[in-house]
Amino acid sequence: MSIAAKANTIWQYANPKKFLATSERVLPFFWATAAICLVVGLVWGFFFTPDDFRQGSTVKIIYLHVPSALMAINCWLMMLVTSLVWLVRRHHVSALAARAAAPIGVVMTLIALVTGAIWGQPMWGTWWAWDPRLTSFLILFLFYLGYIALWEAIEDPDTAADLTSVLCLVGSVFAILSRYAVNFWNQGLHQGASVMRAGAVTGTDTTEKVSNVFFYPLFLCIIGFVLLFIALVLYRTGTEIRARRIRALLARERAGA
Amino acid sequence: MIALLFRDLKLAMRAGGGFGLGLVFFLIVTTLVPFAVGPQSDLLASIAPGVLWLGALLACLLSLDRLLALDWEDGTLDLLATAPLPLEAVVSVKALAHWITTGLPLVLAAPVFGVLLNLPGPGFFWLVVSLAVGTPALSVVGTFGAALTVGLKRGGLLLSLLVLPLYVPTLIFGAEVARRGAQGMETGTPLLMLGGITLATIALLPFASAAVLRVNLR
Amino acid sequence: MMPDLGKHTEAVLSSYALSLLMLVLLVALSLWRGRKVRAEMEKTEQRMSRNG
Numbered sequence: 140m141s142i143a144a145k146a147n148t149i150w151q152y153a154n155p156k157k158f159l160a161t162s163e164r165v166l167p168f169f170w171a172t173a174a175i176c177l178v179v180g181l182v183w184g185f186f187f188t189p190d191d192f193r194q195g196s197t198v199k200i201i202y203l204h205v206p207s208a209l210m211a212i213n214c215w216l217m218m219l220v221t222s223l224v225w226l227v228r229r230h231h232v233s234a235l236a237a238r239a240a241a242p243i244g245v246v247m248t249l250i251a252l253v254t255g256a257i258w259g260q261p262m263w264g265t266w267w268a269w270d271p272r273l274t275s276f277l278i279l280f281l282f283y284l285g286y287i288a289l290w291e292a293i294e295d296p297d298t299a300a301d302l303t304s305v306l307c308l309v310g311s312v313f314a315i316l317s318r319y320a321v322n323f324w325n326q327g328l329h330q331g332a333s334v335m336r337a338g339a340v341t342g343t344d345t346t347e348k349v350s351n352v353f354f355y356p357l358f359l360c361i362i363g364f365v366l367l368f369i370a371l372v373l374y375r376t377g378t379e380i381r382a383r384r385i386r387a388l389l390a391r392e393r394a395g396a
Numbered sequence: 397m398i399a400l401l402f403r404d405l406k407l408a409m410r411a412g413g414g415f416g417l418g419l420v421f422f423l424i425v426t427t428l429v430p431f432a433v434g435p436q437s438d439l440l441a442s443i444a445p446g447v448l449w450l451g452a453l454l455a456c457l458l459s460l461d462r463l464l465a466l467d468w469e470d471g472t473l474d475l476l477a478t479a480p481l482p483l484e485a486v487v488s489v490k491a492l493a494h495w496i497t498t499g500l501p502l503v504l505a506a507p508v509f510g511v512l513l514n515l516p517g518p519g520f521f522w523l524v525v526s527l528a529v530g531t532p533a534l535s536v537v538g539t540f541g542a543a544l545t546v547g548l549k550r551g552g553l554l555l556s557l558l559v560l561p562l563y564v565p566t567l568i569f570g571a572e573v574a575r576r577g578a579q580g581m582e583t584g585t586p587l588l589m590l591g592g593i594t595l596a597t598i599a600l601l602p603f604a605s606a607a608v609l610r611v612n613l614r
Numbered sequence: 615m616m617p618d619l620g621k622h623t624e625a626v627l628s629s630y631a632l633s634l635l636m637l638v639l640l641v642a643l644s645l646w647r648g649r650k651v652r653a654e655m656e657k658t659e660q661r662m663s664r665n666g
Contacts, residue, residue, distance in 0.1 A: 302612070
């Protein structure tokens, strides 16, 4: 397939009607697979994985903490991309998708922060430490709140889409800056966690086999969170498109009357 | 451009005393801190750089909502937008005027307030340097926030919510310079980072501010 | 059935409870608002088509 043809297949979803029809068709699949992955992953992780010898049973928190933290960042990245698409190509669906994703990002950030605090209490002996990673997430949380507040504050949807998109771009740059600033400011307690090393991070990396015990259910949970995020974004974008249509209809009605 | 700058400065000096307000606010913050944490002089000395930076930042924030709102209300902004001067230059001049009326007095007054908080001797120089390097970034970022919220009726609170997270890197590096300076440690790295942030924001953010302002004036 | 969580029972259970609660709330609120908006849109569309 040529590049132009490929691009066409993506951009056709910029048509709200087309988007609604397609998302309606694929949504049940995403809801179902998200539910299956999450239930299986969490049950597997909660009931059928051994305790970590150092962290005890708290290691089970990882099945919520790591996926939600990942999605908190990926959600912002998705908003960044859709904001750029809106600014460059002026597709309404794109701007509305960014708006629909923001509250999901807030919840993901909150879950990551809360589970982190609960996990930190027995491990580090404190609910909250001004550790770089925690601090960065708190700042990310503030960015989300500001972004949503700006959407809510402005009446005209196109103006709101423009302003929030620029805020998202500027905010992304400053979020990255803050990340490095915070790193510089305080070298923390957090383990250098990355997804691929997640098994090793739990401290039982004596053999590959043991870390796999944690890794498979964790991987399933991450996939579950991703699918849930996609389902929520598609559904909420549909809601935003309909809300916008109501606005347009009412405006036409008033103009006609 | 220069005429616009002088006009803004004159208005700030005259209209309702927006000029001294930031300074008085800064003074009040530094006065209240000892009441809140206790009068032990060694404790005050150790937190002085951070408190002074935070005070300067809040004083800067306080005057932001007047930055564009007055010109928005009386239609000056619409005139400026149609003037031959590009809007990027207008917002840069606005930021410069804001810095001269709030940032610069804060820089000059900071040593006096440092005395109140028992700032250690070598700290004075580094406090002034860090504020002088860092406050322009506060003004430029603040102008962006003011441009975002200029069309809103009650934008003041939203403005703080939007701008404060953007202040985080500047605050971290600025306070770090002042703190290390006060303890007689090496200050080169954070000072360079602070300067880098300031220069980058001055170079890039006016474009974002102007873009946002154009959307709001549409 | 319930695995022995040792001395960290509260930490693990509360983090699961809080996280799942937040996720369920998010999904429930999304679905609720989605239904409401969809119903409202259909109502508005019908009224529009009736009035021409």
